[in-house]
Amino acid sequence: MPTGALPRGPPGAKQSERETVKALTWQGKRSVSVEEVPDPVIQEPTDAVVRITSTAICGSDLHLYEVLGPYMHKGDIVGHEPMGVVEEVGSGVTNLRKGDRVVIPFNISCGHCFMCRQGLQSQCETTQVKEKGSGAALFGFSELYGSVPGGQAEYLRVPHADYGPIKVGSELPDERYLFLSDILPTAWQGWSTPMLNPEVSSRFSDSGRWASSLRGSEPTAATGSLASIPCRNGARWPPGMESKRSITPKASPTNCGK
Ligand SMILES: [Zn+2]
Numbered sequence: 001m002p003t004g005a006l007p008r009g010p011p012g013a014k015q016s017e018r019e020t021v022k023a024l025t026w027q028g029k030r031s032v033s034v035e036e037v038p039d040p041v042i043q044e045p046t047d048a049v050v051r052i053t054s055t056a057i058c059g060s061d062l063h064l065y066e067v068l069g070p071y072m073h074k075g076d077i078v079g080h081e082p083m084g085v086v087e088e089v090g091s092g093v094t095n096l097r098k099g100d101r102v103v104i105p106f107n108i109s110c111g112h113c114f115m116c117r118q119g120l121q122s123q124c125e126t127t128q129v130k131e132k133g134s135g136a137a138l139f140g141f142s143e144l145y146g147s148v149p150g151g152q153a154e155y156l157r158v159p160h161a162d163y164g165p166i167k168v169g170s171e172l173p174d175e176r177y178l179f180l181s182d183i184l185p186t187a188w189q190g191w192s193t194p195m196l197n198p199e200v201s202s203r204f205s206d207s208g209r210w211a212s213s214l215r216g217s218e219p220t221a222a223t224g225s226l227a228s229i230p231c232r233n234g235a236r237w238p239p240g241m242e243s244k245r246s247i248t249p250k251a252s253p254t255n256c257g258k
């Protein structure tokens with residue numbers, strides 16, 4: 001977390017009321033706890049600070065809980081599947097403004113490097129953690145992915161907010177959007193990537209069914225939503241995959257893995 005943070009306080013509060021916020025922190029192998037941490041602030045012109053309203057716990061967080069422990073540090077803030085409301089934006093962020101409701105993808109990418117332009121944002125050359133041989137930086141996912149403070153917190157600093165966050169509407173509750181941060185696009189990617197063999201692909205499609213059933217809609221409707229939101233936000237699909245956005249809304253769930 002940034003040091004020297006200026007107090008922001010809860011919504012509507014005077015700035016002097018709070019200098020820290022609550023966040024879930026890693027304390028050691030199989031040990032996490034909610035602690036007071038410095039209130040995040042804008043550090044770069046392309047940053048935003050988001051007040052988190054919902055965040056999911058991922059199966060990948062279990063890696064941090066145990067096997068990736070050697071790459072964690074006491075006090076690291078975990079969480080990479082958040083959504084919330086924009087509280088503040090840097091001078092370089094023109095696509096968001098205070099009050100916007102956003103889902104925040106787990107990987108942090110710039111949107112303008114070679115890899116991002118190919119639709120390979122998970123390998124963003126701007127945020128790659130080269131010293132660890134990793135891809136793009138991730139929220140809340142150990143020093144292997146940049147030691148970026150995560151989203152299981154009251155407030156989150158979002159780097160490259162001029163590109164990453166996805167604006168969503170106000171008409172539905174958080175749980176109808178939250179899985180766009182990781183679970184649903186991850187399942188969609190596996191299901192829709194033609195390089196995968198049918199056996200592996202069918203396993204991913206099961207994930208898609210699971211996620212979309214929790215989301216309360218049939219898989220085809222869910223994938224249709226996935227396709228349209230990134231499309232509105234700019235090019236997000238690798239070349240040649242554009243046709244995968246064409247999902248027939250009348251297909252039954254049994255067609256999902258085919
Ligand atoms: Zn996840």
Ligand SMILES: [Zn+2]
Binds near residue numbers: 109114125
């Ligand atoms: Zn990039």
